[in-house]
Amino acid sequence: MDRPTLYIANKNFSSWSFRPWMALTGAGVDFEEVLIPFDYAGGNPNIKAISPTGRVPLLQHGALKIWESLAIIEYVAELYPDAGLLPRDRAERALARSVSMEMLSSFRALRSACPMNIRRPKGRIALPDGVDADISRIETIWRDLLQQSGGPFLFGAFSGADAMFAPVVNRFDIYDLVSRNDTLAYMVTMKAHPAWRKWEEAARAEPWIVPEDEV
Structure with a gap:
């Protein structure tokens, strides 16, 4: 192949x-x-x-x-x-596609206010309308899926659905947006994944700088 x-x-x-x-x-x-x-x-x-x-x-x-x-x-x-990019169970595959598509098409307030930036120093910013609702919906998705699967990833084992939410994990982290223990535990799991660590290491070594309002 x-x-x-x-x-x-x-x-x-x-x-x-x-x-x-x-x-x-x-x-x-x-x-x-x-x-x-x-x-x-x-x-x-x-x-x-x-x-x-x-x-x-x-x-x-x-x-x-x-x-x-x-x-x-x-x-x-x-x-x-x-x-393992999609769950083996048909119902879980459908659910994985649903939440992945929601991630793709929604949460514009969060995306706009909090661009992904691996190197950004951690700290809160003033949040415009709509961001809190986006955060709440994402936390609900994560909480429901983790309770259903038992974790540590959204469908038990790592899948494409987790990868779709990876930039949100960075946003929640660097802008200090969340405090729920279950949300933070999932974020720790994601940030400990070898793929995440490899991406982060490369991102921190990059020489390019792009202003946040252009990202």
Whole structure:
């Protein structure tokens, strides 16, 4: 089987890249990584040259190109069915897809107010309307799934659903947004995952700086 190539942007800032990268790495999928840094001044022509949308992440497998984080995770889950990116139980797969899609399409207030930034010093900011509701909904999703599965991840073992929420774990952490013990315990579990640690180490070593209002 041809080895897929995952195109990503800066690890410190790119929440969209973080999701499929952590999913594939956490599941032990062998892939080639190509990092194309953000260039907001002119738009990085290297991204536009490989991606039909002009954005990353993008997975290339042979001649096939797949864009959008969740589509990449779903494709790789089909390509490697034993990797554990989707739960084996049909009902749990449906639920995993539901919460992953909700993560993809919702929580705009949180995304806008609190950009992902691995290197940002921890500290609270003034939160605009809508952020508290987003936080509450995400905590409810996590709490319900962890109670149902028994943890330590949302569906017991690490899956693509956990990877979809990885940037939120960073946001909750660096902006000091949560205090519930069950939420904090799940965040500790995520941040201890070898894939998370590998991403974080690389993000902290990156030389690029992008202003938060441009992320």
